[in-house]
Amino acid sequence: MELGQNQVEALDLWRRVTVTTVRSDAPDLTARQLAVLMTVRLQPAPHTVRGLASALNVGKPAITRALDTLSRLGFVQRRRDPKDGRNVFVERTDKGDAFLDMLGSTILQGEGETQARPALAVAS
Template sequence: MSVQLRPSQALRLWQQVSLAEVRGKAPDLTERQLAILLTIYLDPPPHTVRGLAEKLDVSKPVITRALDTMGALKLVSRHRDPNDRRNVLIKRTVEGALFVERFGDVVVAKSAELPL
């Protein structure tokens, strides 16, 4: 299924989702944090700091800082890879799954409100 939006509609959708997030009670994530979180929840695991840094084309410290914030919010957790102690595995959490599901619901709801 493909949804065709004009650029102005796509921007309006993004604006409406952003406004809903800012007005809501959910944690206020940066664009980068949200991109990392969605990658963790939408792409199949395993996820590592190194792998996320490569995928998002940022440094490992950038990923680590974002994960610090998201870890404090219990959206993700980090564990040493038992097979290679140099790697840090990023794990999904119940709180994070609920955040992503709710975020998806907001996107769907706001897209339904778009004028045709």
Template sequence: MAQARTTSIRTAAGKAASAKTQSGTVADELVTVLRDTVVSLVRRDGPDLSSRQLAVFLTCYLQEEGHTVRGLAAELNVSKPAITRALDRLGELDLARRKVDPLDRRSVLVQRTLKGAAYLREIRSIMGEASAPKKAEKETRAGRRAA
């Protein structure tokens, strides 16, 4: 009975180690895709966004609800002036614009733009290209294991 429990513990430990290795591999792949995407964005003709500007941009474009400077600051856990600076840059590039809320003139709404939507499509395309070799490599490895 003790031997069966020891074997069971070893099996569980082996599975946990395997899961940890797999999640580490996934994380490594995601970091590589992120790096390749950022490098592609930097190399192409067009605006370079800081990580904060990119975080504000992606938050505005990937979440459907309306955004305010105050709400973005709370969600990203940064100061309102930091959001304002990021939005200044996004506004210069016509990737987002600010508008005073007509219902509450103290509040500033963040609006999407057509150029911003095109930029998001470009990011998605670059990320797809960056992740394609990783997917092909993973499928090749899985095919070898199955054979």
């Protein structure tokens, strides 16, 4: 199956953003960790492990592992529900927001470069 021009441009943008983040001092996040972090940032709170697992259609253990890493990095924090101590809420942090702000800026910069450069040739 051959990729169309839009797919090639989208993949090249993602490649350039990924290369930029790999070259930075920012931590390398897995796709799952990034999806969890973006969901916590972009979707309305409150967030729970169960809710994140449902939203991303993955198991709760996978979400817990992603949250463990994101918590260690200071990108999210867990807080017990004051009304029901069995529930744990996942909350944004300033550090996590700053990471996503940087990522968003990198994407916009890369998109601007895509619009400024001539169309990529589609490989056959």
